[in-house]
Amino acid sequence: MITLWRVIKAGFVNFIRNGVLSFASTTIMVLTLLSLSVFLIVNVALTTGIQAIQEKIDISAYIEDKATESQVVELQNELAGLSEVRSVKYVSKDEALTRYREQNANNKKLLESLEGIENPLPASLEVKVYDPSKLEQVNKIFETDNYKPIVRKVSYKENKIVIDKLFRATEFIKKVGIFATTAFALIAIIIVFNTIRIAIFSQRDDIEIMKLVGATNWFIRGPFVLEGALYGIIATIISMIALAAILYYTGPSISGYFGGVGSDVTSYLYKNVVLIFFVQLGIGIFIGVVSSWLALRKYLKS
Numbered sequence: 444m445i446t447l448w449r450v451i452k453a454g455f456v457n458f459i460r461n462g463v464l465s466f467a468s469t470t471i472m473v474l475t476l477l478s479l480s481v482f483l484i485v486n487v488a489l490t491t492g493i494q495a496i497q498e499k500i501d502i503s504a505y506i507e508d509k510a511t512e513s514q515v516v517e518l519q520n521e522l523a524g525l526s527e528v529r530s531v532k533y534v535s536k537d538e539a540l541t542r543y544r545e546q547n548a549n550n551k552k553l554l555e556s557l558e559g560i561e562n563p564l565p566a567s568l569e570v571k572v573y574d575p576s577k578l579e580q581v582n583k584i585f586e587t588d589n590y591k592p593i594v595r596k597v598s599y600k601e602n603k604i605v606i607d608k609l610f611r612a613t614e615f616i617k618k619v620g621i622f623a624t625t626a627f628a629l630i631a632i633i634i635v636f637n638t639i640r641i642a643i644f645s646q647r648d649d650i651e652i653m654k655l656v657g658a659t660n661w662f663i664r665g666p667f668v669l670e671g672a673l674y675g676i677i678a679t680i681i682s683m684i685a686l687a688a689i690l691y692y693t694g695p696s697i698s699g700y701f702g703g704v705g706s707d708v709t710s711y712l713y714k715n716v717v718l719i720f721f722v723q724l725g726i727g728i729f730i731g732v733v734s735s736w737l738a739l740r741k742y743l744k745s
Contacts, residue, residue, distance in 0.1 A: 464638040465674070471634050472678035472730060473685070475627035476723045480686050482620030483719070489613050500575050503598040504585050505565040510593035515566070518590050522570055525584075527577040532569045539564040565595055628730060635674055635734035639667050643738060664739050671735030675727025682723055683716075 459465070506515055515533065522531045534542075540562050547553050557563075572578055582599040584590060653663055 460642070464634075464641060465670075468631070468635045468638045468674045468731075469678050469681070471627065471631045472674050472727055473681045475624065475631045475730070476678055476682040476727055477685055478620070478623045478627050479726065480682060480719060480723065481689070482617075482624055484686070484690070485616060485620060489616060500578075501572070501598075502570040502578060502581060504568045504570065505595040505597070506567060507593050507595045508565065514590075514593050515568070518584075518593070519568055522568065522581070522584060525581060527572050527574065527581055529571045529573050531571075534567045534569060536562050536564055536566045539567065628726075631730050632734045635671055635731055636738050639671060639735045639738040642667060642670065664736070667739055668732050668735045671731030671733075672728045673731070675729070675731040676724065679720065679723045679727045682727075683720055686719075 504518075519531050519533060522528055540557075543564060544554060544557075570581060572581060578599060582597060585594045585597050585599075
């Protein structure tokens with residue numbers, strides 16, 4: 444028990460003694476853990492945001508005026524029978540005009556131009572799918588010989604551009620997150636490794652004396668390993684505080700940009716705060732302990 448207490452005490456002394464280096468090591472580890480957490484939170488925000496956007500993405504097939512009711516019903520039924528399709532809604536010419544008036548309620552000139560003329564807007568079928576990546580398969584229905592003559596235009600191309608941009612942005616952000624986390628982790632290992640090596644070098648005479656009097660490797664290694672673990676523990680606490688502050692100030696902006704996603708992200712953090720804390724703690728201690736262990740190998744072998 445006394446030996447364990449001495450090891451713990453020596454670890455804290457080493458941490459305090461290496462003031463500037465301890466600060467640098469802890470700072471880099473904070474950035475590592477914070478980048479990991481931000482990457483996780485951003486991934487949650489993107490996933491939630493994509494789901495929200497996906498629910499709004501559909502295909503609108505504008506029907507030719509010459510199409511008969513039976514042709515439209517046949518097309519609607521075939522679409523509804525596809526496993527990829529979630530819903531199919533028929534929008535009549537009158538409903539399309541009503542929507543148009545509501546959307547342009549502030550544009551009096553545009554509304555006045557519709558007065559006294561026949562409704563120029565076509566009827567349409569609004570098709571929603573479970574997975575936006577399946578839109579192309581659904582779009583092929585409109586290009587068949589049976590339905591091509593009665594379909595004036597399909598909004599698939601416009602929606603495909605939005606979907607492609609969305610997925611490209613998601614993949615890019617994920618790659619950046621992985622790169623940043625890996626880079627900071629490597630930098631943290633290098634800095635902690637060198638910090639411990641400097642501490643070992645400054646105490647090399649004491650280490651030699653301990654080895655001569657028969658001290659175990661565990662007793663010699665303990666304080667330095669504990670010092671490395673302290674970097675991880677303190678970095679985790681600071682990182683969690685910083686993460687909470689970031690979400691507190693950016694949550695409303697995220698919510699406004701993605702339409703409510705910010706509140707989902709904040710809720711995710713609150714529900715998983717214990718898990719996130721222990722994941723950060725585990726990674727932080729792992730980096731600190733492994734770096735210390737590697738730095739000590741040379742001195743304990745010689």
